Amino acid sequence: MLVLWCPDWPAVAAVAAAGAPLTKPAAVFLANRVVACTAVARKNGVRRGMRRREAESKCPELGVFGVDDGRDARLFENVARAVEELVVGLEVVRPGLIAVPVAGAAGYFGGEHPLAEKLLDQVAAVAGVECQVGVAEGLFGATIAARHGEFVSPGETARFLAPLRVTELDQPDVERKELVDLLTRLGLKTLGAFAELTERDVMSRFALDGVLAHRLARGLSERPPLRRKPPADLTLTEEFDPVLERIDVAAFLAKNLGARFHAALADRGLACTRLGIYATTEGGEQLGRVWRCAEPLTPQGVADRVRWQFEGWLKGKRPTSGVARLRLEPEETVEGKSLQLGLWHGGNRSEDDELTTERAARAFVRVQGLLGPEGVVTPILDGGRDPAGRVRLIPWGDPREPVSPPDATWPGRLPAPSPATVLEQPVPVRIVDEQGVPVGITSRKQLTAPPCRLSVTGGPPRTVLDWAGPWPVAASRRAATPQQARLQLLLAAAGQDNADEAVLVLCSGTENPVWTVEGIYD
Incomplete structure (x- = not known):
């Protein structure tokens, strides 16, 4: 190869x-x-x-x-x-x-x-x-040879790989960092040293993932060659009317196609490792590409490759007309036993729970069809300093991956707990001390006086029972921003039937401070 x-x-x-x-x-x-x-x-x-x-x-x-x-x-x-x-x-x-x-x-x-x-x-x-x-x-051997610019003779792949470091097993499409770290700690620092172990010993110590990596280190493929041609009825063909000419529409449809394609294979106990994506335009042009995968494709993996391919077709050298027909063909399949375990979430959930989850997912997809991909979103906690900035909304079906490490050190971040409700539009308020003088912050991010009362414009003042802070807000390095600090306040109940309430407030500026309520604690 x-x-x-x-x-x-x-x-x-x-x-x-x-x-x-x-x-x-x-x-x-x-x-x-x-x-x-x-x-x-x-x-x-x-x-x-x-x-x-x-x-x-x-x-x-x-x-x-x-x-x-x-x-x-x-x-x-x-x-x-x-x-x-x-x-x-x-x-x-x-x-x-x-x-x-x-x-x-x-x-x-x-x-x-x-x-x-x-x-x-x-x-x-x-x-x-x-x-x-x-x-x-x-x-695997050809990929490593390409990185070194080598032409390896037949039968010499294992000898070529032997002196290379075991870190070569950690590839972008298949991450094996934990396995590589473990092999290094055990003293197996080269592929040759790992390949000298017997397959039985590898299986007993590293399980199936280790056996697959062991085959690669020996110059073999992860799986033996598959001579059987996949059944023709596993091919999924979809007609589009109107034709597809927009990438966002194609990306949305790819989610449904990926789920259907994967489900048809799973019913046969199969999973796809080589996916053929073929399209016919309204003008009769034939487009096609085969994607090879190191691991069996998941529904999201199928959808991603369909979306990527459409981006290449529609944003690159565009066809003369839109795509009228799409065909997904499993060019190579393997037994899907290892993949089917993920369908049941490790066996910890009941069948009724699975059916409920599946029905909810189908309902979400239907709502997206009416309102667009942004019509159904789920939150994810990401890295950030302020409560609003830590929450990102992910469209349903998209990968829920954090952009920033949430456990990293963020100067100016509030201590736990975070407010249960973060206001989309902060509410301006007025905070005064015992003499009725507005409270502000100094250049050293300290309060000018203890807060005593808080009032919303047009509303009665509420007594501050207790407070904590202030916590300085880290200034942006790219833009000039006023000095800011956050404060937690415990407010007395507004009436006999109400309970005390805790809020998070932000002060901006030192000369003419402006206070706003950012969040409310339960």
Whole structure:
């Protein structure tokens, strides 16, 4: 197998989408850590896993971008088209990585090295990006060979992998960080040392995930070759009227298609590892791409690849008309036993609970069909300093992944507990001391006097029974903001039938302080 690899593709795609030159350093961040960076940034000391503040201190001119899988897949479609002009049967493993069968193409172009030179020149001329090529047996071996620019002879893959560090097992599409850390602590620092263990010992110590990694270290594929062709009735075909011309509509429909496609396979006890996505436009154009996956696809994985492919088709070299027909075809399937365990959440929930959850999910999807993807959202607690900034609303069906680490150190963050209700629009109030003089904050973020009464405009004053704070709010480094501090107040009940109430207030400014209520505690 031949693998074509575009180094640092997320960073390269981000720079290309922004229209910036690759000569300037740039990095892509997730949860405030570097996940990819350009070669120029790496020369300045930026590394994967580095915190943003450290990366910017090493490279002050660093361009900062967020993770965007759709952007990466859309721009990588240009690379796939360039490769497809020379070879057939290519498979996109992930944005930045393409696998192709080498035998037929190498024979046509006169060998593996002439084929690699043709591909490198073709991608540089058509897509304008640099890439590396490697040849070896199996997807894992060929991927590692591409990263080292090696052409491994048949039968030599295990010998090629043996001296490499065991960290090579941790790939972007299949994370094995915990396994790699454990192997390193046990003294198995190279793939060869790990491969020398017997499969029985690996199974007893590392379970199934360790056995799969052990096969890769030995130069084998994760799974034996599957000779059986998937049944034709597992192919899912969908007609669109009106035709699809917008990416947001295609992304929404992909969720439903992914769930149906996965459910049909699960009924047969199967899971898909190579997904064919084929489309026919209203004008009769035929579009197609095969995605190869290291692990069996989940419903979300199917939906993601359909969405990425539509972004590549509709935002790249657009077809002359919209997509009228879509066909999802399982090019390769495996037994789905390991995947089916996740369907029952570990067996801790009853069948009635599962049916209720499934019905609720279908109802949410129907509501989204009426109101749009933003019509149904679920909250997720993310990193941040203020209560409103810590809560993000995620559209139903989208990955619930935090952007910032919620357990990180955030200067100025309030101590627990957080207010139960965070007001969408803060309410202006007036806070005075015992003499009726407005309370403010000093330049040192201290109160000018103990608060005594709080009143909303047009409402009666309420006595402050107790208070805590103030907690200074960290000023923004990018914009000039007034000095701010937060205060927790316990207010006396407004009437005999009401209870005491705790609120969170914010003071802005020192000379003419402005107080607002941000949240209410239960």
